[in-house]
Amino acid sequence: MMQPETVQLPDGLQLPAIALSPESAPVWDGSRLRRRLQRRAVLAVTVFAVVLLGSLFEFGSITRPYWGGFISVPAVVTGQHPYYSRGDHCGLGLRFTLDGQQHTATFDPASTCAGMPAPATTVTASVDPIDSSHVLIVGLDRFQRNLPYIFAFTDALWLSMAGAFLWLSVSSYRNLRTLTGRGQWRQLAPSVLQRTVVKSTTQLTLQAPDLSGTPQIFELAYPGHGPWPSVPSAGQALNLWILADGGRHVLLSGPDCKNATAGTAYVPNSFELRTMGL
Incomplete structure (x- = not known):
């Protein structure tokens, strides 16, 4: 018997879905999202290199009295x-x-x-x-002799921030590139239960039946308003195109969307559902 198409979400959640043909699915190569992530990764590498070289030059100059x-x-x-x-x-x-x-x-x-x-x-x-x-x-240079310790701390702080930016930028691009290489776009129509916006991140709480027909709740978080022309609101069905492989990283789009948006998927536990009143 042929197994139905499903979309894989975190915690082993599988939802029935329709597989999109390669002709209708969003394209990763040459997409605006890919170009933006590539530019951010290049920027992160450049920033880290500048901070590293600047820190080495500055620390070398400050410690010159020692060597x-x-x-x-x-x-x-x-x-x-x-x-x-x-x-x-x-x-x-x-x-x-x-x-x-x-x-x-x-x-x-x-x-x-x-x-x-x-x-x-x-x-x-x-x-x-x-x-x-x-x-x-000699004897009055205590401040100058202590400068290397001060600059070592500040340089380490700047390097850690630049390194975090580099890691986030490169890992985001790599995760999505891996996802598009081994996943397939699926279409499903979950119901929107809640929509919350925290700063620049939107979080949708959605509900859809699993393979047994039992309603399951999951969440999608993404930057800004997302890829959809109209903002999803509670009580409506969302025509969702999603690329997922069971991990947290997903790509989101829809039939009327020009581009895809990178997001994260999450399956709340029973305690979290009670705190949300669901």
Whole structure:
């Protein structure tokens, strides 16, 4: 005996459905949805690469005093220059000799001038051998020495957000590409029980009979208004075209839709149904 066509939803739920012919079903190759997901994946890769390279460059610059072979030389404080930039600061003018040549530089200890070395005081300066204007005063460079820890935390935060965006974008495209490669579009006409909108996501609570004729409730969530020209409302039957393979990721469309929309399917349990009043 020939088995009826079904659509596979999460938790093993199977609903009778009509198989759409390849000629009438939405096409994945060249579709607007595929192009949008591809662009988002490319954008996510670009963002992650920029954040990664920027973080490496920034962290390398901040940690240069640790690995850059800074040279310690005696230096004379030539003056104190208080200024305000998001707080009171003090620029200490320095004069020192490096490789037989006189150099001047300014160092900001990230503090006020109170308690800083007075002019004509001799201090020990740690000088970048590549850029003699980049100096630290030994004993007053606590803020600069702690910067790598601060930037390590912020860089890790930015990288984690960029990585999450990359993972979501690439996995979404890959999941839908896999779904279209092994699934077949089905048509069914469930009844709309509820429609809720949370921010930019719409959730439909639908009901349709299973293979035994028992009414089953499932939910579809998708961005925006979905692919349908008119917004589905409670109490009406929805002419639903769906591509599903038993997982959460689905593609949604309809006979009057120009494009497909990516969404998720969910089968609520009995407790969740009671909380929804169903």
